[in-house]
Amino acid sequence: MHHLIVGPAGHGVTAYAERLAREVGAEVIREEEYGDSALPPGPIHVAFTDHLFGSSPREALEALLGRVGTRPLSVSFHDVPQRAEGERRFERRAAAYAALAAAAELAVVNSEHEARFFAARAPGAAVRVIRLPVEPIDSPFDPEPATVGVVGFIYPGKGHEDLIEALAGTEYRLRFLGGVSAGHERWARSLERHAEITGWLSDDELAREMGRIAVPVCAHRHYSASGSLMTWLGAGRCVLASDSPYTREIDAWMPGRISLVEPGSWREAVSTYRPRRVAPPVHGWDAVGAMWQREWAACGLM
Template sequence: MKHLIVGPDGHGVTEYALGLARATGADVIREEAFTDAPLPDEPIHVTFTDHLFGDTAKTLLERLGPRPFSVSLHDIPQPEEGRERYERRAEIYRELADAAALAVVNSRHEARFFGGAVPSIYLPIPVIDSPFNPEPGTIGVLGFLYPGKGHEDLIAALPERRLRFLGAVSAGHEAWAATLSAEITGWLTDAELAREMGRIAVPACPHRHFSASGSLMTWLGAGRAVLVTDSDYAREIDAWLPGRLTLVGGGGWRDAVDTHEPRRVAPPAYGWAEVAEQWEEQWRFAGLT
């Protein structure tokens, strides 16, 4: 089974797809942008987000044709996006899940979107060698910057604090990012990111609405205790990995930051080997390997 991987290097979903292919030893069909090039006549695995494949399922399903396929679904639609956008995206995701021999999501919270009828496999937590040198008063957020990810919430709650956003601005949001009163590092290499994470006193995941988070897993892989916006997904991860998350309710960021003690904890023993094992079991069960 070959893996169709679409998107630029550095994009979270693309990096997940590449990591899964490496961990399972799969052959890769690699595209920076989605095309209509013919696919080999065999089962195909797709790591999907509409942000990379477009706002329709039709083109992907036409390209896949009658061959069986599996799909890893990311950026699952949520009602908080607004009714029109949610309904448009929900149709795409449900159409793909219905057509696939196997559809998988990254949390039980996401599985509820499909009525719990699809399996979930948590995102891997790769161990990150991040030197622990927290600078007093620093609050840090990882990942690409775009509206609605919670950056504005932190700025509003902590106007006098030193906020550092470790990542690049998503394309098309440069003007918005220029209005943020915080330090934005821009794109970082893995080594630079590990070093900058170690300088942060208060790791934060202020996402307003999220159902799986590579940023959170990255903090955990560096052995850090993290402040996370309270949500069903955050509670799910807190129950799975107790003692690493502090759940922050609405309006609670200032108190949470003020009482946070920077500390290191042992990274969870859950990486690509464990994720690959679960995927291979699911592919066998679905008759794809």
């Protein structure tokens, strides 16, 4: 099976696809931007989020299916549509995602929350759940008092403004550990008056900076799955996370590691949090790769 990996280096979906390909020893077709060259014969696997494959959800769907042709197709779905995006955008994206899942021999999502979307929109599709890996991170535990941290790419919707508003006038110092997603630079400059933005960090730098944070936070307004949450858990940190179907699912899967925060309750949650570290969960890339291989074999793709 060949893995078609599309997108810029460092993009979350691209990074997931590259790491999975390494884990299973796959042949890779790598494209920074989606192309149209002929694909080799045999099964094709893609990690899909629509904006990497076309200028609209329909264009992305048609471009991918047209290029794959009659080859067996396996898809890892990311950024699954949610109604919170706005009804019009949701419907456009939902139609494309459902059609792609129906055309694939195997469709995989990262949470039961995402699987429910496909159960409603593409009930005949073969959709499986393989949760995001939680890789152990060697992060020195040396929290600085009154520091509140958010990990990962910085873009609207991750709750940065909510934290700024909630903690205004308090002693807490906000640190956003990551680079700004392309296209959101002007918006991010408005955050710099209230928080430190580190910019892109290497793995070692990120591990070190995470260890300096007293209060780890995932404040996304709308989750479907979260690599940022898994990064905190991989460092053995207990996290404050906004309450949602997804975070409730992860809390049930890995109890005792997440404190769920209702909207409007961030100041209270931060002020009562006590830093602690626990052993990281056991759900690394070796387990995730093995799960993928079992699913491919069950569908006759290996």
